[in-house]
Amino acid sequence: MQKDIEIKVAPENLDNTAVILHTLAGALNIKSSNITDFHVLKRSIDARSRVVIYRLQVRVFIDEEAPKEKFAPAYPNVADQKPVIIVGAGPAGLFAALQCIQNGMKPIVLERGKDVKQRRRDLAAINKQGLVNTESNYCYGEGGAGTYSDGKLYTRSNKRGDVNQVLEIFVQHGAKQDILIDARPHIGTNKLPQIITAIRETILAAGGEVQFDRKVTDFILSEGKIKGVVVNGEEQLLADAVILATGHSARDMYELLHEKNILVEAKPFALGVRIEHPQSIIDAAQYHCDIRSPFLPPANYSLVEQVEDRGVFSFCMCPGGIIAPCATYKEEIVVNGWSPSKRNNPFANSGTVVQINLEDVSGTDPLRMMNFQAAIEKTAFQLGGGNLVAPAQRMIDFVENRLSVDLPKNSYLPGTKSAMLRDTLPDFVFKSLQRALPKFGKKMKGYYTNEAILVGVESRSSSPVRIPREKESFQHPQVAGLFPCAEGAGYAGGIVSAAIDGINCANAVLKFQ
Template identity: 75%
Template sequence: MQKEIEITLAPEQITNEQQILKNLAAGLKIAQNRIKSFKILKRSIDARSRKVIYRLQVRAFIDEIIEEQSQTFNYPKIHTNKSAIIVGAGPAGLFAALQCLENGIKPIIIERGKDVKQRRRDLAAINKQGLVNTESNYCYGEGGAGTYSDGKLYTRSNKRGDINKVLQVFVQHGAQPDILIDARPHIGTNKLPQIITSIRETIENAGGEVHFDAKLTDFILSKDHIKGVIVNNITEILSDHVILATGHSARDIYELLQQRNILIEAKPFALGVRIEHPQQIIDSAQYHCDIRSEFLPPAYYSMVEQVNTRGVFSFCMCPGGIIAPCSTDLHEIVVNGWSPSKRNNPFANSGTVVQITLDDVKGDDPLRMLNFQSQIEQLAFKVGGGNLVAPAQRMIDFVENKLSADLPKNSYLPGTKSVMLDQILPTFVADSLKAALPLFGKKMKGYYTNEAILVGVESRTSSPVRIPRDKETFQHPQIKGLYPCAEGAGYAGGIVSAAIDGINCANAILNK
């Protein structure tokens, strides 16, 4: 007999199997020796009261022993001429490739950037010298932006596909099994490269192809059908199916689509700053303590406020994290955040952004939101003074319109410069942030402080362009065989939702 039940544990009891059995027996009102084994289904932290606890959803096996097998996926060697070109080796592209293999279709991935090992050198140059390689950076390369920006797997995309399958694939390729049960699963930037490499090796071992330094430069079209792509202005790769999974920062792809008169649309996005606090402030506020227990992970937060009908919200919160320079072109500043698996850095950062609507940027140009985004990033670079030095301001100084006399120690390696962020942010964005930050401070003790630094700009929260597609076939309405996919097309927002969208696009090819 099996029964599911929720139990609670003190943080120091979370790894104590005997305590778990004791609590299960008490909750089920049975003798402890009747529980032959158990499986934790979900695990979360409840810090709403003064006493922080863990909540566990557990399946108990009563009077029976069942050995549950972990789910694995097999990818047999492909022996077929049927192929699909996948543009981009981010989570959408990699999971689309794995699903193609399951479906008996040979995936051919083309990726403009480098593999994870070669990518590291370019990231070192960005952080230490302020040098941006426009083809290999935090956004471009094997694994996409997610590889070197944290690996958060939390998603609300329950209705779009099988979340557990995505998590199981990560575990099969080296992720810790904890991601299957944690309420907010997280892999860590230090562990993702090996996992991404393992996924690529699975694809290649099954007969798929992965090409690096392979930039899509044109489409091969026959009337309203796609017939393949041109890579690096020279090489033709032919297929009647192309999954376009290029991520939200590949601006040249949007420009190419517009040049080829392939329909694209302007899309709302969000813009703001990355805010960093000492992690101890966040721990103290969220766990109601002076010093965080060794049995608790660094605390996270999620904030949202409505300011004059405009949403202001935290985004991509990184406990124990680092602010990273994520520019993809020269003379622009873009910041993001990441954290290692242990989340053991002394700072906590989060994007804090304001909704930008289509009415905020007038015109009919489908690239107008992208151009607006680019202008802000270039202005941030100019005000920062070059070499990816980021403009920054203390939190209360920003709200009170004061130039910060100095800046607190922070994690952004290229360096920060004290400026008035009003010089960079549009007035309605700055005003919305100034109204929201004190309100955030009322929700979380210690949040509103001059120990916090605002670093600009956080501008790549989502794509400012949508590539339309049919809801049923996932194909572009004008071009048969072209499958706009995931974040770059405006249909996902994070690693898991992008992976699910890649799977759905691969299945759409099979259905066709």
């Protein structure tokens, strides 16, 4: 017999099998000896009361053996099968490639950037020297933006596809089993490169291709159908299906589509700052303690407020994290955040952004939101003074509209400069943040403090452009065989949702073929 129940466990007993068995037996009113096995399905921290606990959803096997199930998708050799070109080696592109293989098609993945190992040198140059390689950076390269910006796997995309399938594939390629059960699964920037490399090796072993330093610069079209792509301005690659999974920062791809009269649309996005606190402040607020228990992970938070019908919200919260310089063009400032797997840095940071609506930016140009975004990033660079030094302000100074005399120690490696952030943010964004932050402080004790630093600008929360596609076929309405995919097309927001969309696009290609 099997039963699914929920139990509560103290943090110090989370890995104590004897205590869990005893708790399960008591909850089911049976003897511990009758429990032949149990599987934890989900676990989450409940910090609503002063005593913090873990809630475990558990499948209990009573007087019967647990089934020995193992996730093992088949990857046949597709070296001689029909090719599918996949533009971009982020989560959408890589998972589309794996699904193409399962569907008996040969993926050819074209990535403008470098492999994960080679990317490290360019990231070191960004962090230490403020030098941006426009083809290899935090956003461009194998694994996409998620590889070196945390690997958070939390998603609400359950209706779009099988979230567990994505998590199982990560585990199959080296991620810890914990991601299958954690309420907010997380891999860590230090672990993801090896996992991404393993996924690439699976693709290559099955006869697929993954090519680096290969930038798609044009499309080959005939009578409203895709026939292939042009790479690096000269080489032609032919295929009847192209999955476009370029991520939310590939502005040149949006410009190319627009120049070729392939429909793109302006899309709302969000803009703001990255806010960093000492992790101890967040721990104290969330766990109701002076010092966090060694049995609890660094605490996170999620905050949202409406300011005159405009949403202000935190996202991509990085406990024990680091603020990273994520510009993809020279003389622009873009910040993001990441955490190592242990989340053991002394700071906690989160994007804190304001909703930008289409009516906020005048005109009819489908690229106007993108251009608006770029202009703000350029202003931030100028305000910082160069070399990716970021403009920054203490939190209360920002709200009370005064220049910070000094700035607290922080994790942003290129450095910060005291500046009036309202000089780079649109006025409605500044005023929305100005009103929301004290309200956040009322929701979370200790949040509203001058020990917190605001670093500008957080501008790549999502794509400012949508590449439309038909609901059933996943193809562009004007170009048969062109499959806009994931974050860069405006249909996903995060690693897991992008991976799901890649899988869905690969399945759509199979129907098309």
